[in-house]
Amino acid sequence: MRIGEYGGGLAGGIRQNQPPATDHLLPTCRESEPTEWYLDRFVRRRRVKGSVLPNNLPLTAGQLRTAGVTRASLRKHYHRIEYGLYIPVDQLLPETTDSGFTSAHRVHPATLVRAHHKACPGHIVTGFGAAAMSGMEYFATEELLEFFVARGDRIGHQPPHLLLTRTRKLEALRADAVAPDVSNPGLLATPHGFTLGRMLDILDRVDETRNQRWKVPDLSSVRPHLVREFIRQVQVSDAFHQGLGKGTVGSLEKLVRTRTVRSDRAAAVLGATAVGAESTPETLLRLIVADLAPGLRTQIPVFRDNGRLLTSADMGWEEHGVYLFYDGLHHREQTQRDHDSKVLATLQSHGGRVFRITAGQLKTVEEVVALRNLVADALGI
Known part of the structure; x- marks a missing residue:
């Protein structure tokens, strides 16, 4: 205590017990x-x-x-x-x-x-x-x-x-x-x-x-x-x-x-807050890439060809066809991997670029810079 x-x-x-204001906010x-x-699903679910x-x-x-x-x-x-x-x-x-x-x-x-x-x-x-x-x-x-x-x-x-x-x-x-x-x-x-x-x-x-x-x-x-x-x-x-x-x-x-x-x-x-972040790595990933291009959206629905919901992308730029998913530990399971393959195939069939991000890509400055460069290339920047 x-x-x-x-x-x-x-x-x-x-x-208050706080340091001086940061210059780069x-x-x-x-x-x-x-x-x-x-947002509609989120509010109804709660x-x-x-x-x-x-x-x-x-x-x-x-x-x-x-x-x-x-x-x-x-x-x-x-x-x-x-x-x-x-x-x-x-x-x-x-x-x-x-x-x-x-x-x-x-x-x-x-x-x-x-x-x-x-x-x-x-x-x-x-x-x-x-x-x-x-x-x-x-x-x-x-x-x-x-x-x-x-x-x-x-x-x-x-x-x-x-x-x-x-x-x-x-x-x-x-x-x-x-x-x-x-x-x-x-x-x-x-x-x-x-x-x-x-x-x-x-x-x-x-x-x-x-x-x-x-x-x-x-x-x-x-x-x-x-x-x-x-x-x-x-x-x-x-x-x-x-x-x-x-x-x-x-x-x-x-x-x-x-x-x-x-x-x-x-x-x-x-x-910098977004109510669409469903995990702490998603927040970190969003902060890392948010300045690469305007129009970043979170929780983008992905539908099957029959119009039924398949999943939602953690974030991305729909107009550029670039989608980012954070893959936690459960993505190592075979059932989840099979599902992820269906998501990848669906988005690629419509010309989308998909990035599946792991914890290791968010750990160091070097990994983060490499990730930003990959996403920037996909955005045509």
């Missing part, structure tokens, strides 16, 4: 947009499915004793996530992240948020914790989960995954808070714009282990604004908008009004 403190007025006095206009086909949160609620020691769980069984079959609160060990997440980094905590962040609220119901979740409760599927597993607490609160021993931030304006925050958990309406979170601003602020702070657990290349020599911090901020913004299930990028004015992030950084991140 870490403890911070904010002072001043809520609207304009939240103290993107303009407020976005370099790409999802297709209308995708409306039907809703926010996907785990059903595994933390259990108190008293509840477990009442259910007949012995002390020996508690030690063997349950994992303590906060003082007096447990989950079964079969609900733990893998020991390592997708990047191979040892997980700091192997519990779904929504469960951790629910546990802390159960222990301290007066605290208000924000940042990565609030984003996880809104359906964001990435990042919150490894980042600190932030709660606002009253300035005079006594804070005893808390788990290391928490960031408790004292503020004199807790009641004002409570008045504007939202309830993101239908199973627990008493759990309050900061509004979406405030939540995003807190995450962007945290990512601007120095964290020595972040480069290990959340690996992205420094591409400032390719595009000056693509430093690691900015890439991560756009990845978070993309993932947060995906979790919210909204078809439009949030308002710059509302984000700036929260005073959680500098106006230039807010404009740059929202300008």
